[in-house]
Amino acid sequence: MNRFPRPLPARRSRAVMAAMVLPLLLPLGACSFDSARKCLPDSGSVSSAEIVGVYKGLRDAENVSVSLETDDERPGASGGRVSVKNWPTGDWYRPELGETFDGTGAWEFRSAGKAGERAAVSFTFTEPRRFGVNDTLDTLMVAADADRIVLYENDDPDICPRFRLESRTS
Known part of the structure; x- marks a missing residue:
């Protein structure tokens, strides 16, 4: 008499494992998705003229500030001048190339295309000149x-963004 149970066929054991693990994972996904929806404003409808202003950093962007100004030489353009304080180096918001920097440059606005997409703003830094493409964070969603x-x-996109800057409109 065999004291050990006979192994389940591979197809059945995968189904049993999925049935056991899936209920454990579902609450994790639901919580993070819900928190991402609650920490950001609901509407993605905004124009380039509306995002002009001063933004103060929150969470991982604490002590960071961004000022977006229109370009008087190009009225009606979807962009303008940007100046930053304590901006992180690296292509992500963690300082990969050293400390933070203060700088200036240009910004450009990209409106949301399809339903569910968000608008974005891209930065090109002219000062300091040491930063090229992917040397610093250069695109933020709106x-x-x-x-x-x-x-x-x-x-x-499933969790609340840790690097964010906010401007009050009222």
Whole structure:
């Protein structure tokens, strides 16, 4: 008599394992998705003229500030001048190339294309000149509602962005 149970066929054992693990994972996904929706404004409808202003950093962007100004030489353009304080180096918001920097350059606005997409703002830094493409964070997503506009790093759309800057509209 065999004291050990007979192994389940591979197909059946995968189904049993999925049935055991799936209920454990579902609450994790639901929580992070819900928290991402609650931490950002609901509406993605915003124009380039509306995002002009000063933004103060929150969470991982604490002590960071961004000033977006229109370009008087190009009225009606979807961009202008940007100046930053304590901006992180590296292509992500963690300082990969050293410390933070203060700098200036240009910004450009990209409106949301399809439903569910968010608008974005891209930066090109002219001062300091040591930064090229992917040497620093150069694109942030835009979320807005009646009370605030949020610029944020969209590194994981299922969780609340840790690097974000906010401007109050009222």
